[in-house]
Amino acid sequence: VQDNHASRESVAVIFGKMLGHLYTVDNNASLSFLDKGSIASSSVPYVDLLSRLGILVGDTDNNFTPKAYINRAEMAVVASKTYDVLGGSGGSAVPPTTAVxxxxxxxxxxxxxxxxxxxxxxxxxxxxxxxxxxxxxxxxxxxxxxxxxxxxxxxxxxxxxxxxxxxxxxxxxxMSDIQSNIEVKGTVDEIANTKIYILNSDGKIESYYYATNCKFTLDGKTVTMKGAFDAFDENNLKVTLKLDGANYVQEANFTKDGDSAYTGILVSINDDEIAYKEKSGSTTKYYEWASDYTITLENSSTTISRVKSKNKEKTLYVKFFLNSKKQVKKLMVSEDKFTKTDDDEITGTVSTLSSDKVRIKRSDTKETETFNFYSTITYYLDGEETTYKKVNSAYEAAEDKGKNFYVKVELNSSDKVRKLYASTDKNNLDGKSYKKIIDGTLYSITSDSIRVKDGSSKKTYDEISDDVDYYLNGKSSSVKAIDRALQDAGVDELYVTLYLNSDGEVTKVEVSEDEDNSATSGKIKSMTKNTIKLSSGGERDLSKDVDIRLDDEDISVSKMVEAVDDDDRKFEAKLTTKGGEVTKIVAYTVSAEGDLVGIDRNDKEIKIKTGAGEKITYKLKSSNVDCTGDWSSTRELEIAYDDGEDIEVKLTLEDGKVVKIYADES
Incomplete structure (x- = not known):
C-alpha cells in the first residue's frame, strides 16, 4: 500500500493471506501473466491463489497490472467474489456443500x-x-x-x-465471557442518526455509535430518537451513556440543563453568520452557522435569502439556539419580539470569583448571593467574548486598585450562570461602542489630560472618563506608571492608542514602548484600498506603503481586499500603526470553504475553489487533521476525491494551517 491507496498486488496479498487460512497456497507457483516480472516474488503465491479462485484476474491482454491502484468499484467486485468463494472447497476448510x-x-x-x-x-x-x-x-x-x-x-x-x-x-x-457495561458522562455536542457526540470533562469531543436496540430517556421518561433530537434542538443536554464491551451505546439517558436561547434584534444575515443586538444600542455580536441548521420565519421554514430580503423592509427579531461550539443550530425569526421565558438576569458587584461560581452583591436587593456556573458558560469583558482567565485577571486588577468590578449574569432554568458580562464600568457591561480611535505617539499624560501627536499635528484630549482603563505594554497599568515610562523613554517615543466614546471621552488608553506591541488584533470585518476595520475597533486608515502578510506570505493591498471580499474566507489580523495610520498588517486565514479540487496527505496540502472562483492551496497542520462530515479521516477523503466524488469542504485554520476539515458530498 502506497500513498494510502491499495494496488492490485497489495490487495492480492491481503486477501490471499486471509484466504490462506482456508485454501492451499502454492509457495512455488509460477504465473502466466505477461507482466509477471513486475510482481514481487513474495506476492506471487497470493496472486496465484486469487487468480485460481477467480477473485482477481488479468486483463484481456493477459496482464495483471500489479502496480495499478484499485478503485471502489473493483474492490466491491473483489469483496463479492470473495464472499462467493468462501462457500467453496479448498485447503483444510470444510464449507457446506448444500444450502441447508x-x-x-x-x-x-x-x-x-x-x-x-x-x-x-x-x-x-x-x-x-x-x-x-x-x-x-x-x-x-x-x-x-x-x-x-x-x-x-x-x-x-x-x-x-x-x-x-x-x-x-x-x-x-x-460463547466467551462478555465484558459488563460501562458508563460515560458528558454534555451533548450533536445527535446524529447513527451516533452521538459528547463533550467530556476534559473538553474533548467523543463519539459513540448506537447499538441496534438503543434505548433513550429524557428526564427519566422513555423517548424516541426523534424526541431526543427535539429536546436537543432547544436545550442544553447532559447525558449518561451505557456502553457495552464494544463501546456501542445501549442506553442514552438525557437530562435538560437549561436552554441555549439568545434573543434580540437581527442586524444582518448571510451564508456565514448572523449578527444581532440584544437590544437597541448594545454591541453587535456575530455567530457562525452550525454545519446543520434550520431557519423559520413566523414559524414557517425559510431560507437565509428570504430573511435577508425581509430584513431590508422592516425590523426583525430573532431567537436562536447554539450548539456546544457556540454555532447557530436553530434560528427563529419574527416581526414580534421574543421573550426570555427561562432566563433571569442579575446585576451587581463581585465579592468573590472562581472558576465554578461567582458571589455577587445584587444591585436590586443589596443582598449578597452565590451563583454556580453552567458547564458551557460564556464570558464577556467590556462586551467582548473572552475567557475566565482574562475576566479573573481584570477582577484582580480592579481589586488591587480598590475599584468595583461589575457583573451581569444570565441564569438558565436551573439558576446556573450561562453568561457572565464583566466590566469596571457599570454602564459598560454590554460593551463599548467606540466612536473614535486615535493612534499616535505620546507627548504627555496626567489624570486630567493626554497630549498625543497624531500624524504631523499634536492634540490634547482633556475629556477623560471616570473609569478609564490604562494599559502599558499589554498589561493593566496607571497614569503614574505610564508617565514614568514616558520620562524614561522621552516624548514622541511611546506609541499610544486612545479609545473615545460617543461623548468624546477617553475610555481606554493603550501605551507601548514597541510599535509591534501597540498592534490591535481582531477579525477583519471589511477592507478597502485605503481603510481596514476589525471586530475589535473602528475603521483605520492605511499608509501608502502598508506592509501586508497573509498566511506568512507577502501580498498586495488589492489582493488582500479581494481576499476579504470573498465571502467564503474569514481572516484575523494584527495591525501595527504609526502616525495614525496602519503601517503593517499580519493576517491569517481562520476559515475557508468551497469545492475540493485537490488533497495530498504526503505533501500536507489541500486545495479548494471558493464561490468567487478563487483556487487556493492551504497547508495541513498534519496529514491526519480532524475530519468530520461524510468522511471521518483525511485518508478516506483523499480516496473519495481520487475516485472522482464531488466534495464540498469547510476548513478551520490556525496560524495559516488547516487543523480541521468538515466535508460532505456536493
Whole structure:
C-alpha cells in the first residue's frame, strides 16, 4: 500500500493471506501473466491463489497490472467474489456443500477488516477451518440467550457458535465471557442518526455509535430518537451513556440543563453568520452557522435569502439556539419580539470569583448571593467574548486598585450562570461602542489630560472618563506608571492608542514602548484600498506603503481586499500603526470553504475553489487533521476525491494551517 491507496498486488496479498487460512497456497507457483516480472516474488503465491479462485484476474491482454491502484468499484467486485468463494472447497476448510442450515463451534482464528465488512476465520477443536463474511448487520447473540450484541464484541480468540445456510451467516453466538457495561458522562455536542457526540470533562469531543436496540430517556421518561433530537434542538443536554464491551451505546439517558436561547434584534444575515443586538444600542455580536441548521420565519421554514430580503423592509427579531461550539443550530425569526421565558438576569458587584461560581452583591436587593456556573458558560469583558482567565485577571486588577468590578449574569432554568458580562464600568457591561480611535505617539499624560501627536499635528484630549482603563505594554497599568515610562523613554517615543466614546471621552488608553506591541488584533470585518476595520475597533486608515502578510506570505493591498471580499474566507489580523495610520498588517486565514479540487496527505496540502472562483492551496497542520462530515479521516477523503466524488469542504485554520476539515458530498 502506497500513498494510502491499495494496488492490485497489495490487495492480492491481503486477501490471499486471509484466504490462506482456508485454501492451499502454492509457495512455488509460477504465473502466466505477461507482466509477471513486475510482481514481487513474495506476492506471487497470493496472486496465484486469487487468480485460481477467480477473485482477481488479468486483463484481456493477459496482464495483471500489479502496480495499478484499485478503485471502489473493483474492490466491491473483489469483496463479492470473495464472499462467493468462501462457500467453496479448498485447503483444510470444510464449507457446506448444500444450502441447508448448519452450525459449527470454534475459536476466531483471524479477523480481517476491509470497508464495512470483515473476513472471519473460525477454527474448530479438530483443526477444521471455515471462512465467513460478516458486517454490522450480522445477527449476534450472547451465548444461548436472545440478548443481541454488536459485532464489535467479536475479536481474535473469541469462542463462537456460527449458524449458517450455504454462504449466508444466520446468527453468531458469542460463547466467551462478555465484558459488563460501562458508563460515560458528558454534555451533548450533536445527535446524529447513527451516533452521538459528547463533550467530556476534559473538553474533548467523543463519539459513540448506537447499538441496534438503543434505548433513550429524557428526564427519566422513555423517548424516541426523534424526541431526543427535539429536546436537543432547544436545550442544553447532559447525558449518561451505557456502553457495552464494544463501546456501542445501549442506553442514552438525557437530562435538560437549561436552554441555549439568545434573543434580540437581527442586524444582518448571510451564508456565514448572523449578527444581532440584544437590544437597541448594545454591541453587535456575530455567530457562525452550525454545519446543520434550520431557519423559520413566523414559524414557517425559510431560507437565509428570504430573511435577508425581509430584513431590508422592516425590523426583525430573532431567537436562536447554539450548539456546544457556540454555532447557530436553530434560528427563529419574527416581526414580534421574543421573550426570555427561562432566563433571569442579575446585576451587581463581585465579592468573590472562581472558576465554578461567582458571589455577587445584587444591585436590586443589596443582598449578597452565590451563583454556580453552567458547564458551557460564556464570558464577556467590556462586551467582548473572552475567557475566565482574562475576566479573573481584570477582577484582580480592579481589586488591587480598590475599584468595583461589575457583573451581569444570565441564569438558565436551573439558576446556573450561562453568561457572565464583566466590566469596571457599570454602564459598560454590554460593551463599548467606540466612536473614535486615535493612534499616535505620546507627548504627555496626567489624570486630567493626554497630549498625543497624531500624524504631523499634536492634540490634547482633556475629556477623560471616570473609569478609564490604562494599559502599558499589554498589561493593566496607571497614569503614574505610564508617565514614568514616558520620562524614561522621552516624548514622541511611546506609541499610544486612545479609545473615545460617543461623548468624546477617553475610555481606554493603550501605551507601548514597541510599535509591534501597540498592534490591535481582531477579525477583519471589511477592507478597502485605503481603510481596514476589525471586530475589535473602528475603521483605520492605511499608509501608502502598508506592509501586508497573509498566511506568512507577502501580498498586495488589492489582493488582500479581494481576499476579504470573498465571502467564503474569514481572516484575523494584527495591525501595527504609526502616525495614525496602519503601517503593517499580519493576517491569517481562520476559515475557508468551497469545492475540493485537490488533497495530498504526503505533501500536507489541500486545495479548494471558493464561490468567487478563487483556487487556493492551504497547508495541513498534519496529514491526519480532524475530519468530520461524510468522511471521518483525511485518508478516506483523499480516496473519495481520487475516485472522482464531488466534495464540498469547510476548513478551520490556525496560524495559516488547516487543523480541521468538515466535508460532505456536493
Amino acid at each position: 442450515t448448519q452450525e459449527m463451534t470454534g475459536v476466531v482464528s483471524s479477523l480481517e477488516q476491509y470497508g464495512d465488512n470483515k473476513l472471519m476465520g473460525v477454527m474448530t477443536s479438530t483443526g477444521q477451518l471455515q471462512g465467513f463474511l460478516i458486517n454490522n448487520t450480522t445477527y449476534v447473540l450472547k451465548g444461548n440467550t436472545t440478548e443481541q450484541l454488536n459485532i464489535g464484541y467479536i475479536t481474535q480468540g473469541t469462542t463462537v457458535a456460527v449458524t449458517y445456510e450455504g454462504q449466508q451467516v444466520k446468527v453468531i453466538r458469542i
